[in-house]
Each structure stands twice: as structure tokens, then as C-alpha cells.
Amino acid sequence: MDIIMRIGVTGAPGTGKTTFSKALSKRLMFEYINLEDIIIAEKLYTGYDELRGSYILDIDNAYKRVVELSSPNTIYEGLSIAYLADESWLDKIVILRCNPYILEKRLIEKGFDINKIRENIASEILDIIPAEVYSRFDRGKTIQIDNSGDLENSLDKAYRFILGEDIEDDHVDWLGLISINDDINRFLS
Numbered sequence: 001m002d003i004i005m006r007i008g009v010t011g012a013p014g015t016g017k018t019t020f021s022k023a024l025s026k027r028l029m030f031e032y033i034n035l036e037d038i039i040i041a042e043k044l045y046t047g048y049d050e051l052r053g054s055y056i057l058d059i060d061n062a063y064k065r066v067v068e069l070s071s072p073n074t075i076y077e078g079l080s081i082a083y084l085a086d087e088s089w090l091d092k093i094v095i096l097r098c099n100p101y102i103l104e105k106r107l108i109e110k111g112f113d114i115n116k117i118r119e120n121i122a123s124e125i126l127d128i129i130p131a132e133v134y135s136r137f138d139r140g141k142t143i144q145i146d147n148s149g150d151l152e153n154s155l156d157k158a159y160r161f162i163l164g165e166d167i168e169d170d171h172v173d174w175l176g177l178i179s180i181n182d183d184i185n186r187f188l189s
């Protein structure tokens with residue numbers, strides 16, 4: 001394929017970043033890099049948050065490293081991309097989204113503890129990851145894809161977006177959805 005591009009894939013835990021990014025990198029014949037693996041292997045964190053069960057990102061050093069690592073025709077995936085997004089090392093960003101009811105099932109299956117499940121679902125409902133991306137990255141170079149359903153649909157949409165088609169965001173409204181279902185307390189209390 002005659003394109004040269006560094007693509008970021010981000011989203012809350014369980015939205016499907018790893019599954020999606022591996023499949024997309026195969027389809028595009030791009031290299032695949034899991035940023036979270038690098039952050040852990042190279043200790044690009046300042047500590048471990050016991051309460052959250054996750055590493056605390058060392059933003060300055062992680063940023064330096066991703067700029068060094070950045071090379072053409074690569075898919076970089078990881079939640080941390082939302083906090084390191086910058087046009088000096090990425091050309092486009094795919095933000096994966098997932099319906100909170102489906103996300104809950106996926107996170108239970110992953111074996112996350114109850115607090116981690118609640119925190120991650122709340123982050124998804126409140127659009128935290130897109131807000132972080134948009135604070136540092138040109139919104140026109142991003143796309144939100146609802147990856148609650150068919151993976152092939154999500155891949156097709158991303159593929160066309162990367163090839164330069166003008167694809168609209170999937171407009172998700174999880175807060176609206178849970179309020180219609182009277183589930184605000186269930187997810188956000």
C-alpha cells in the first residue's frame with residue numbers, strides 16, 4: 001500500500017484496542033506496537049497505583065520515547081496514547097468506544113476487580129478518552145468508532161478513514177443511554 005502513516009489506536013480498557021489493532025495492522029501490512037507493553041518493559045511509569053491496579057504514566061519520559069519510536073506505517077495502540085497524543089509522532093488517531101453494558105461484560109470476563117470495572121466504565125460513559133485526545137490533537141485527524149458490535153465493520157471504517165475517505169464519527173451517547181434505562185446510579189454512583 002502506497003501510504004506512509006503513523007496511526008494511534010486508543011480507548012478505554014476493554015473497548016477492543018488490541019484485537020482491533022492487530023487485525024488492522026495485518027490488513028494494512030503495518031507494524032504493530034503495543035505502547036503499554038513498552039511502558040512496562042522500559043519502566044516509563046512513576047509508580048503503581050494499588051487502588052486502581054494500574055501503573056502511573058511518566059508522561060515526560062514516555063513522550064520522549066514515543067517520539068523516538070515513531071516510524072512510518074505503524075499502528076501504536078494503548079490507552080496512554082490519549083495522554084501522549086501529538087502531531088509530531090502520530091498522523092491519525094482511532095478512538096474506540098464501547099457500549100457500557102457490553103463493556104461491563106468484557107471487563108468481567110477479563111477478570112478485572114469491581115472497582116477497576118466501575119472506574120473504567122465511568123470513564124467510557126463520560127467520554128474521558130476522546131476529551132484527552134482532543135485537548136492535544138487536531139480533531140479532524142481523529143475518528144471515533146463504536147466497537148461494541150461487529151469487528152469487521154469497525155475495521156472497514158478505520159481502513160477507509162486511513163485511506164483518506166471522509167468518514168464521520170460514530171456518535172455515541174452513553175450517558176443518554178444509561179439515563180433512558182434509569183441506570184445512572186448503577187454505573188456512576
Ligand SMILES: Nc1ncnc2c1ncn2[C@@H]1O[C@H](COP(=O)(O)OP(=O)(O)OP(=O)(O)O)[C@@H](O)[C@H]1O
Binds near residue numbers: 020079150154
Ligand atoms: N468488536 C468486538 N466484538 C466483540 N468482542 C470484542 C470486539 N473487540 C474486542 N472484543 C473482545 O473484548 C475483549 C477485550 O478486547 P481487547 O483485549 O482487544 O481490548 P483492549 O482495549 O485491548 O483492552 P485492554 O485495555 O485491557 O488491553 C476481548 O475478550 C475481545 O475478544
Ligand SMILES: [Mg+2]
Binds near residue numbers: 019
Ligand atoms: Mg489490550
